[in-house]
Amino acid sequence: MTIRDYLWDRRAGYGTLAAALSLSLLFLAAFRTAAAAMWLLSGIFLISVTLHSIWDYTRKKAYYNRVLTSLKDLDQKFLLPEMLPEPLFYEGTLLGQVLSECCKSMTEHVAEHRRQNREFREYIELWVHEVKIPVASLQLMVHNLADPSEKMSVQLRRIDDDIEQVLYYARAENAEKDYLIQETPLQKIFGSTAVKNREALQMAGAQLETAGLEARVLTDAKWMEFILGQLLDNSLKYRSPDRPLQIRVWAEEQKDGVSLHYRDNGIGIPAEDLPYIFEKTFTGSNGRLANRSTGMGLYLVKNLCRRLEHRIEAVSAPGEYAEFTIVFSRNTLFGE
Amino acid sequence: MNKILIVEDDGVLCEELSILLQNSGYQTETIADFGQVLAQMKQSDADLILLDITLPGVNGEVLLQEYRKEKDTPVIMLTSRTGEIDEVLSMSYGADDYITKPYHPAILLLRISAVLRRGAKTGAVISYHDIRVHTARGSLSAGEREEMLTKNEMLIFRVLLDRQGEIVSRDELMTALWDNDEYLNDNALSVNISRLRAKLASLGLPDAIETRKKQGYLLQ
Numbered sequence: 001m002t003i004r005d006y007l008w009d010r011r012a013g014y015g016t017l018a019a020a021l022s023l024s025l026l027f028l029a030a031f032r033t034a035a036a037a038m039w040l041l042s043g044i045f046l047i048s049v050t051l052h053s054i055w056d057y058t059r060k061k062a063y064y065n066r067v068l069t070s071l072k073d074l075d076q077k078f079l080l081p082e083m084l085p086e087p088l089f090y091e092g093t094l095l096g097q098v099l100s101e102c103c104k105s106m107t108e109h110v111a112e113h114r115r116q117n118r119e120f121r122e123y124i125e126l127w128v129h130e131v132k133i134p135v136a137s138l139q140l141m142v143h144n145l146a147d148p149s150e151k152m153s154v155q156l157r158r159i160d161d162d163i164e165q166v167l168y169y170a171r172a173e174n175a176e177k178d179y180l181i182q183e184t185p186l187q188k189i190f191g192s193t194a195v196k197n198r199e200a201l202q203m204a205g206a207q208l209e210t211a212g213l214e215a216r217v218l219t220d221a222k223w224m225e226f227i228l229g230q231l232l233d234n235s236l237k238y239r240s241p242d243r244p245l246q247i248r249v250w251a252e253e254q255k256d257g258v259s260l261h262y263r264d265n266g267i268g269i270p271a272e273d274l275p276y277i278f279e280k281t282f283t284g285s286n287g288r289l290a291n292r293s294t295g296m297g298l299y300l301v302k303n304l305c306r307r308l309e310h311r312i313e314a315v316s317a318p319g320e321y322a323e324f325t326i327v328f329s330r331n332t333l334f335g336e
Numbered sequence: 337m338n339k340i341l342i343v344e345d346d347g348v349l350c351e352e353l354s355i356l357l358q359n360s361g362y363q364t365e366t367i368a369d370f371g372q373v374l375a376q377m378k379q380s381d382a383d384l385i386l387l388d389i390t391l392p393g394v395n396g397e398v399l400l401q402e403y404r405k406e407k408d409t410p411v412i413m414l415t416s417r418t419g420e421i422d423e424v425l426s427m428s429y430g431a432d433d434y435i436t437k438p439y440h441p442a443i444l445l446l447r448i449s450a451v452l453r454r455g456a457k458t459g460a461v462i463s464y465h466d467i468r469v470h471t472a473r474g475s476l477s478a479g480e481r482e483e484m485l486t487k488n489e490m491l492i493f494r495v496l497l498d499r500q501g502e503i504v505s506r507d508e509l510m511t512a513l514w515d516n517d518e519y520l521n522d523n524a525l526s527v528n529i530s531r532l533r534a535k536l537a538s539l540g541l542p543d544a545i546e547t548r549k550k551q552g553y554l555l556q
Contacts, residue, residue, distance in 0.1 A: 135437075
């Protein structure tokens, strides 16, 4: 709030006062009042208006400036009513009341949505756990057939993967901390991901190579398995028709942590798509080639990595390879 | 023959588990009345228990904790909840392993035989007919003769030996290898089997591993 703004805002009031003074002076002149008296009267009038304006301007400026600074400093702007200074004038009180009323109503709204969101998420998780029972039964039934069908098992795995994706979507989108960070060897994580996807990998004739996976990282093993599962799934989906699928997974020690590299020799990612692959529902030109691309896999991968505080990057040479690198930072709190 | 008690409240799943285990040469027992799970668990003479974490009216973890006060039969927890917390909890309540739904049948069988082997008397020398198995050194010996096995051959031999007299599917062998971070393909498995056969033959057991078409292998 500047003095100009203040004066301009009150132009009508000052205009009226000026008109009142002029009119009074006109009357006084008509009654032949002494010029000195009129000068004196004008003086008193002007001085009191000026003093009042200065006083009023200072208190309002002080108040509003504090409001504006608070607003600027606040990370969550809606907390402003809590931070309002005690106003010394009525308009300030009014503003405070209005703001806290608004805030209260919004908080109630947000709480209601949070509750709905939580309930929905709880339902999704419950549903996922329920639906896994018939899937488990089916998987055993297929296995128990006199002539077990590998094809059916692969389809059941696909169903299970899609169900799992729902579960992780519910987790990735929510602020609740339901992961557990532990020191885990990368071999253990990659190993169980590979075993789970063994049929599909073998049917595709994939060749796996690993190196340096004895490195231990701080992560949530379950989430990480899901992440690697998504990468494996993509390698299977986007493999090149010209050569057998090869997947190389290796870890490197870096000064700020451990980096895990995952590289396949598939069709790669076009350069123009590369910046967007982690975006929700982005399918790109590869997605249009494959018949089942939801654009959710890598989005979830990125989101889960962000929540676990791992860095993930992708590089690719279209037609040759795609490589994903996940960097696990070292535990700086406890040292080595 | 090892006996396995299945504590699972979903009827269909329980039955399929029974069939799977019976096909793999185990004897099975199921729970009839979930009102008295604990009593039935304690009465059972099973060598291993498969315990579902979510049972009607009672929590599997609490159940296990109670059970552990009296008996130390190995327990594998079955769970559909993927939360790590559950696993950690069930571990601290005394479960020997856990497996999440939906079960990968071959992985389930692998875990079961691993837990049973761990439970068997340790220190005993493993032998097969006249052959002594030196797991640590990675070799087999018969009298003066000794044959070194590769890691993969030893893994295959151990799986077959654990289930001696039963048919072990290629699927199970493959799972065991992959579970030990050996990502073999179909051809490589066949090559390993024939090398293992040749080594057993040179130790005087030429027909030890029998091939059952479309089913798998059987160690005599």
